[in-house]
Every structure is written in C-alpha cells, then in structure tokens.
Amino acid sequence: MSSETETFSISGPSHLTAIDWKNTYHRRCVVASLVQGVYILERDRQQNRIGSQKALAPLWWNFFHFQLNNMLVDSADHSIFGAIFELKPCLNAPRFVIAFRGTLIESGTRSRDIHLDLKCIVNRLHKSSRFQLAIHSIQETIGLAGASNVWLAGHSLGSAIALLAGKNMTKMGYPLETYLFNSPFVSAPLERIKDQKVKHGIHIASSVVKAGLTVALKCQHKQSKPQQDDPFVVLSYWIPHLFVNPADHISSGYIDYFAHREKMEKIGAGKIEKLATKHTVESLLSGAILDRISEPLHLLPSAELTINKSDSTNFRKAHGIEQWWDPTIHCPSLVYQYRY
Template sequence: MICERDDFSLTGPLHLTSIDWANEHHRRSVAGSLVQGIYVAERDRQLQRDGPELALSPIWSEFFHFRLIRKLVDDADNSIFGGIYEYKPLSQTVKSMELSPRFVVAFRGTVTKVDSISRDIEHDIHVIRNGLHTTTRFEIAIQAVRNIVASVGGSNVWLAGHSLGASMALLTGKTIARTGVFPECFAFNPPFLSAPIEKIKDKRIKHGIRIAGSVITAGLALAKKATQHYNQNDRASPAPPDPFAALSDWFPRLYINPGDHLCSEYIGYFEHRNKMEEIGIGFVERVATQHSLGGMLLGGKEPVHLIPSSVLTVNLSSSRDFKQAHGIHQWWREDQKFETKVYQYK
C-alpha cells in the first residue's frame, strides 16, 4: 500500500506549475520537495519500487525540472541518505532564472524503517555528541559538495535537508563557508540541542533563564580559552582569527516550527541576542552564542547547530501534534502563515 506522504499527486506542491526563483515560497517549496524526493527514494529502495511504473521518487524532482543524477549511499547499510539534483529547466516556464541553482544537494532525515533505522539513529546520536563530522556519511557528502562547488561555483549550488539531513546540510555548508564560499542552504526543522526553554510561557522567567545560561556559558568559555593560552605559553602571540565570526556573512535559511521541540530553540537563540544588546550586555552573548554547555562538557567540536547569522522563517500556524510540527510537508503548504527575520552576527 502506498503511503500518502510519498505520493506527489496527493501531498506535493501541485500548485507550483510555474516557478519564480525570486519568490521565497517557490524557493522554499522546491527545496523541500527535493528533500522529500530523497526520503521517497530510500523508501522506494526498501520497498523495491523499481522502474518508472513503480518508483514514486522521480516526480518530486522532475515536476520542477530537476533530475537526480547521483544518489549518496551509506557505506554500511546501502541506504540512500542524500542525492545530487541537476536543474534542466524549460525556459518558458521560469522567472528570475539568474537566481536558480544549477545543482541541489539534498539530505533526508531519519527513516523509521528496519532497513535504515539503526544507522540513522547512530547518526542522530552523532549529532547529539557533536560528532557528525566524524562519520562516513559526512565524508561522502562534503566530497560531493566540494566537487560540485569546484566545478560550477558556490553561487550555483544549493544545500537542503530536513531534521538529521538539516544537520548534514548545515555542517557541509559551514565547512564550505569557511573557505569563503557561501552556498545557499535550506535547513528544515534543524535539531537544536538544548533544554526546551522556548516552551516556558512566562517571558520574564524565560529571559532570566537565558541570561543566566549566557553568563555561565560565556564564563566557562573564557576560562577555557585562558587556560589553553596559558598551557600553550602563547600569551604574547596575536589572537587567532575568530572562526565563528568568519561565518557571519553566510546566511543559511532555517525553517522552524514552534511546536517542534527539536528545533524550536533556534527562535530564542537568535531573539536572545537582540535582548542582550538592548540591556547592554551584548558582549556576553557574543561569547555565549558560540558555545554550548553540552559541547564544552563533551569536549568535542563546535556543535553543528550554532551559527552566527541566518534567515529564520517560523511557521506561525498551529500544528495538531509533534509529527505535523516536525514534518517537511508544512513548508510548501499554501495555508500556512510564515514569518521571516534576518539575523546577523556582529
């Protein structure tokens, strides 16, 4: 039996018969559909839906004149975790062609099916432990992105992902951005690992908790940095470039639903910076925003979810449950209300 969410004719953005690449709704919808195409490609594989008569994944990209030219396959369980799409438009149906991508690299999230669930959960744990960069999936992904960027340039490449796939898109994007190339990145429901402070209704209590957290985090970060400098006996040497600030001109697009506790903390993460500036202690938050308590305790690399700047889109429409709030289909629905804000780290 075909799952409704896999069937483009039932749940896809059929209303987008003509694309305007300057339209945010169109761009968001296409990026989301391409990510959904990777989900469906993996379910096609697991259910052995092969060939044009059975496979449900091609229409999710071909409807918009994209073709899946390469599947990114996990080296352990052979699951499809991502894919590379090439854009082959019919010019008469396209507006603002100069804003379109030539290639889109898309990553799916966790698929709760027996053939892939154990490997996906393993990567979910890597996200929690700030170790996604150590996985072979990341090695496969970053090499693919580097090759495309080297071939056609970063401005012609989009990255897109949902949930676990959003973490992969952000990590590959951050890695490429550190070289001075800023690809467009569409991260749908990206995990933000933190206590669910955003769920607190009382704004004063919520703000107080965030201030306390910022002070503690900034203090620990500065103490750790001072200790490292002392141990290295380099107190007289010039300070190294700030790797966090170096990413401030990269603006990944984050799509957040307040009802999704896995990603909703992004709302407070960015709003809190502005509030700290308003009360005159923005310098504390500029340090704290680069670190997480969990990350410092684990001693790992910089958490994937911490980013300097973003174009943050929040779905203001109510969701009936967590499943809907975390789902990708919401991002191309016409009946949803979205609010977008731009945040830049300074």
C-alpha cells in the same frame, strides 16, 4: 504499499506550475520537494518500487524540471541518504541542489539513522562516513559548477548534515545557498517554559556562565585567536535559510536562541552574549577536559529564520517536511546577523 504523503499528485505542491526563482515561497516549495524526493527514493528502494510505473520519487523533482544527477548511498546500511539534482541553466536558479533526508524509522534504515542522530547530540556527526561522503560530493559539485550554482538542503538529520557541510564550505571560502528544514537544536527545552521572565532569567544566567567559562578557558589555554580565526566571525556573513516550527521540540530552540541574542543587546549585555552565543556549556566543559574548546554543530552566527506560526495539531506535522510547501501557513522571516 505507498501512502498518500509519498504521492506527489496528492501531497506535493502540484499547484506550482510556473516557478519564479526570485519568489521565496516558490524557492522554499521546490527545495523542500527535492528533500522529500530523497525520502521517497529510499522508500522506493526499500519497497522495491522500480521503474516508471512503480517508483514514486521521480515526480518530486521532474515536476520542477530537475534531473537526478547522482544518489548518495551510505556504505554502512546501503540506504540512500542524499541526492544531487541538476537543473538546466535558468535565471536566478541553482544548477545543482544537493539534498539530504532525515531519519527514517523503517527497519532498513532505523538503526543507522538513530545512530547518527546520537552523533548529532554529542557533536560527532563530522566523523561519520555519511557526512564524509556528503562533503566529498559537495566539493566535487562545486569544482564542476562553481559555488554560486550549488545549493544545499536538508530536513532534520539531513539538515544537520547540510548545516555542517555549509559551515565547512564557508570556512573554505565557498558560502553556499542553504535551506535547513527543522534542523536539530541540541539544548534543554527552555522554549516549553511559558513564563517569559523565568525563561529570560535562565537564558541570562546561562549566558553569564558560558561567557565566564569561555574567558577562563582562554586564559587557561592561553588562547588569543585573532578575529579572522574565530569561527563565528568567519561564518558571520553566511546566512542560511532556517525553517522551524514552535511546536517542534527538535528545532524550536533556534527561536529562543536568536531572540535571546537580541534581548541581551537591548539590555546592554551584548559583549557577554557575543562570548556565550558561540558555545554550549557542554562544549566548554568538554574543552576543559580535552584541552580545546569545540565548536557545537548547531550554533549559528547568522541566519534567515522562518517560523511557521500556524497551529500544528501534533509533533509529526510540526516536524514534517510537507508543512513547508503548504501555501496556507503563516511563516514570517527575520534575518539575524552576528556582528563582532
């Protein structure tokens, strides 16, 4: 049985009958709808909704004149976790959008998705077969159409896949237009601390500790990487579109992450923060044990951060993909670019 949220005519942005690809709201709506289409593709599969009369997913991309080029299927549980959508050549529009869904708690996907959620937390998503298929498909599509014609998108767990893939492709010289909805930020939930002075003090202390550990480990390992080999420097010119909600504890850490960097610059502690912002304490301690400093998945040098500042009544809505095509939300954007 389908829910209203799965039906495009009820829950989708059906008011968007003409797309202006230069309009940020239009782009956000279309890309979020494609991600929703991947969710519904998997639900169609699980509920055996096959054929034009039963399947609910196709309208989520057909409405915007996209075609389903390929589905990405996880070999572990046979679930559809991603899709490649194709659009006929159109000015300012992508030729392909590769979209990834997040965690589904249905019985057919719950175990595998939660397993991958845990891999995100411990910074091991890159070792999963799901990510390996994703990056292979992205590389193939770039080979076919060129990097400028390929966009990435994902929500929640799917956003983590898109983020990691986007990082990897940028390091290879192919920065892709990327849309990250409610991407997981793995850290202590400091955003829940209401006292701004206390929170800022904790952030400063954390930055000093991380900067100190970074220097100590570099000395211990005798690392002296030139700037062009520093991942943060390499990634600094890639500016993905990052969408978060303050009431979503999974993604809201990005708000303080970028705001703290600006505050450290203002108080004259920019050099400390340039070292600290590249690492988590966990990654540094892991580096001390494993003799190398790992790069945390969720940390970004640059991003266009869009925050949904409208009230969210509960966590499900704050973390949901559907908020991003709502025309009534107040969601200002700000570009943060890492400067070395």
